Amino acid sequence: MPELPEVExxxxxxxxxxxxxxxxxxWVGRKxxxxxxxxxxxxxxxxxxxxxxxxxxxWILIDLANQHTLVAHLGMTGRLHVCPASAELEPHTHFRCQxxxxxELRFHDARRFGSLSVWSQVAITLELEAEKLGxxxxxxxxxxxxxRLAATNRCLKAVLLDQRLFxxxxxxxxxxxxxxxxxAPQRRACELTRTEINxxxxxxxxxxxxAIARHGTTILSFxxxxxxxxxxxxxxxxxxxxxxxxxxxxxxxxQTRLAGRATHFCPKCQS
DNA sequence: CCGACGTCCTGCTAGC
DNA sequence: TGCTAGCAGGACGTCG
Numbered sequence: 364m365p366e367l368p369e370v371e372x373x374x375x376x377x378x379x380x381x382x383x384x385x386x387x388x389x390w391v392g393r394k395x396x397x398x399x400x401x402x403x404x405x406x407x408x409x410x411x412x413x414x415x416x417x418x419x420x421x422w423i424l425i426d427l428a429n430q431h432t433l434v435a436h437l438g439m440t441g442r443l444h445v446c447p448a449s450a451e452l453e454p455h456t457h458f459r460c461q462x463x464x465x466x467e468l469r470f471h472d473a474r475r476f477g478s479l480s481v482w483s484q485v486a487i488t489l490e491l492e493a494e495k496l497g498x499x500x501x502x503x504x505x506x507x508x509x510x511r512l513a514a515t516n517r518c519l520k521a522v523l524l525d526q527r528l529f530x531x532x533x534x535x536x537x538x539x540x541x542x543x544x545x546x547a548p549q550r551r552a553c554e555l556t557r558t559e560i561n562x563x564x565x566x567x568x569x570x571x572x573x574a575i576a577r578h579g580t581t582i583l584s585f586x587x588x589x590x591x592x593x594x595x596x597x598x599x600x601x602x603x604x605x606x607x608x609x610x611x612x613x614x615x616x617x618q619t620r621l622a623g624r625a626t627h628f629c630p631k632c633q634s
Numbered sequence: 635c636c637g638a639c640g641t642c643c644t645g646c647t648a649g650c
Numbered sequence: 651t652g653c654t655a656g657c658a659g660g661a662c663g664t665c666g
């Protein structure tokens with residue numbers, strides 16, 4: 364399930380294959396993923412050169428010379444990759460775009476929680492830079508978090524999944540960050556001390572950095588580049604370790620449900 | 635206004 | 651052994 368580290372891994376592997384390439388022809392299979400595909404988007408893509416590849420939280424931004432951007436979100440099972448145009452078509456392929464070097468950019472997504480659309484610079488500013496999305500976690504300040512967390516009655520797990528606060532964090536890295544910070548997921552965010560908030564901020568960044576270094580987490584369907592899996596799942600401390608001994612204190616890891624999501628934690632370390 | 639919860643979607647698997 | 655119900659979750663809509 365692609366969160367920030369997986370998306371960063373995909374962007375890094377796609378960058379050398381896409382920047383400087385020109386988009387030739389576009390084929391759209393399913394006309395609606397999360398949102399309907401607009402017919403006018405074709406002419407924003409055809410003939411355009413890719414000028415840059417960026418990531419914002421869990422969003423992939425493919426910038427074009429005409430100031431438009433092909434924006435992808437991988438959702439749960441989405442995969443965006445470049446392959447030879449002749450490569451066999453995988454099931455659930457929803458988008459293909461031939462490039463000027465006989466390769467092809469493809470998007471496929473079995474569960475269709477992902478999205479693919481074309482945005483203008485104005486739209487990107489509105490959707491990704493304003494109140495809808497918090498800063499990249501590395502730019503979080505304790506000061507800003509203190510004021511935001513004081514204003515909510517939600518538990519830490521819910522707060523970590525809130526993209527307006529911890530942009531790019533999803534269920535896996537929320538659990539791993541809370542374990543690292545030794546904070547209970549059910550704690551009320553407004554009850555945290557300044558020291559604890561600073562510890563949480565540090566833990567999120569450390570976990571994300573390490574996950575990026577391991578090319579993300581592969582459980583079922585996440586692959587990057589030519590099909591390589593991430594390896595961060597081997598470093599899980601809480602997520603999917605229900606009933607296994609805590610690596611710090613040997614207490615058995617417990618699973619519960621918070622903010623509608625499976626939540627894993629050590630009842631002793633994270634008390 | 636805030637927070638909890640339902641919805642979308644398909645593949646895998648636990649359990650009968 | 652084979653089938654099926656239930657679970658997985660990111661973003662967004664809805665409801666109390």
